[in-house]
Amino acid sequence: MKNCLIKLSFIALSATALxxxxxxxxxxxxxxxxxxxxxxxxxxxxxxxxxxKDLDTDGNGVLSAEEFANFKSE
Known part of the structure; x- marks a missing residue:
């Protein structure tokens, strides 16, 4: 069961990444x-x-929509 959950998690993360x-x-x-x-x-x-870390300008450990807007995906 544990291996099944690990595989499903991996699949979900891969789909999210794509x-x-x-x-x-x-x-x-x-x-x-x-x-x-x-x-x-x-x-x-x-x-x-x-x-x-560079995008998290307020240093709160998460990115807001405004901080994310500065992301360059080149």
Missing amino acids: TAQAGTSFSVIDSDGDGVISLSESKALPKLMAQF
């Missing part, structure tokens, strides 16, 4: 819908995760 890369919209990356992007959620898009 969707995030395709659209890089805030609402897609904010997978839990709480209105912010956590470091964990940013892992779906490695380029975002790499810029996370």
Whole structure:
């Protein structure tokens, strides 16, 4: 059962990563819908995760929509 849950989690994360890369919209990356992007959620898009600390200008550990607007996905 545990292995099944791990596989399902991996599949879900992979799907999220592909969707995030395709659209890089805030609402897609904010997978839990709480209105912010956590470091964990940013892992779906490695380029975002790499810029996370620089984008988090208020230092609260999450990205608001305004902070995310500065993300460059080049």
